[in-house]
Amino acid sequence: MIRLAFAAAALLGLAACTPPAPKQVAELPGWAEDRLSEALPPFLAGCRPPALPAALCAEAAAIPPGDDAAARAFFERRFTLRPAGEGLMTGYYEPEIRGSDTPSAEYPVPLHTRPADLVEVDLGRFAPDLKGRRTAGLVRDGRLDPYPERAAIEADAGRPALLWLADPVDRFFLQIQGSGRIILPDGGIRRVGFDGQNGRPYVxxxxxxxxxxxxxxDKVSMQSIRAWLEAAGPERARAVMEQNPSYVFFRPVAARPDQGPTGAQGVPLTPLRSIAVDRTEIPLGSPVWIVTHHPLTGAPLRRLVLAQDTGGAIRGPARADLFWGWGEQAAHAAGPMQEKAELFVLRLRD
Known part of the structure; x- marks a missing residue:
């Protein structure tokens, strides 16, 4: 939930004290303090032609690990600045959830695989002004119809399941995050990732x-929402969750336990170095400087991140979602994050 804007009078009163907007990468607030060498591995993970020149990727790969000065010089030399404006920064993470390979009284909630009749459409292939926009549906009588909403999908007991979970609230939040680690009864771990969405709007x-x-x-957070759902009882909780018609399907993914899930760019996400963006506003793979605050301590959070993912609720030029990692510690920070943020996109020099 976006926090209340500052009053216009306060903005006018602070105008004289506002520092000039940065025009060069080296002028970014906090630029000199960031460990920029930490941003090079996620940058290199997605650095490949035709999105970026091979020579640029080779230059970045030649920078010694941990050499912040060389990394800083590289980004200053090779990139220019495009302010994206001010917006909202939220957080997300990879949850760890109890589950099973088979249904039982303890694990009755199916985690659905992508249905065979789901058709995804890249609208930009049909209209240039819709570049980056997608939808999904199913074909009936030669026409693309909207796919069923959440309530209808969950009511269909015949849909195939990848795994079985203990709690429908777990499934709901797993769909919001888009990936997760399922902890089996024997201690084994199954990684699951996004494999399509029903095309309905995210509410x-x-x-x-x-x-x-x-x-x-002012109390809305992932934690407060979850607490309400758990206290409300199954019927009330289901009725509220069904007001979000969007539904996400999953597939098994092979990923190292020390790596994050794979984002929309096709590379593993890096904690505190990967963000989800609106791909119609910020191209995937772009380095982005964020100026925001830590959701728990309030300390300034200014660092170079990579646009490596997308999300159903991420819309607008300065709207972003910061990936915090996996497990409870990441959830503790990601859940309450609702911070005002300023974004600067680093664009490759011509």
Missing amino acids: PIGRVLVQENEIPR
Whole structure:
């Protein structure tokens, strides 16, 4: 939930104290303090033609590990600055959830695989002004119809399942995050990743609960929403979750346990160095400088990150979602993150 904007009078009063907007990469606020060598591995993971020149990728690969000065000089020399504006920065993570290979009384909730009748459409192939926009549906009588909403999908007991979970709330939040680690009864781990969405719009249930006066606007977080769902009971919780018609399907993924899930760019996400963006506003693979605050400590959070993922709720030129990693510690920081942020896109010099 976007925090209340500053009053216009306060903005006018601060105008005289506002520092000039940076025009060069080296002028970015906090630029000199970031460990820029840490941004090189995720940058190199997605650095490949035709998106970026091979010579540029080779130059970045030649920088010695841990050499912040060389990394700083590389980005200053090779990139120019495009301010993206001010917006909202939220956080996401890779959850760890109890599950099983087989259904049982303890694990009754199916984690659905991608259905064979789901058709995804890249709208930009049909209209240039829709570049980057996608939808999905199913074909009936030679026409593409909307795919069923969440409630209808969950009511269809015949749909194939990849795994079985203990709690429908776990499944709901796993769909929001888009990937996860399923902990089996024997201690084994199954990684699952995004494999399609039903094309329906994403409706944040935090907004629904605010409108219904269930949670105060300034108390909305992943943790507060989850607590409400668990306290509400199965029927009320399901009714609220069904107000989000969007539904995500999953596939098994082979990934090292020390790596994050694979994002929309096709590379593993790096904690605190990968963000999800609106790909119609910021091209995937772009280095992006973020100026925001830590959601728990309030300390300035200014660092170079890579646009390596997308999300159903990420829309707009300065809207981003910061990847925090996996497990409870990452969830603790990602859940409450609702911070005002300023974004600067680093563009390759001509």
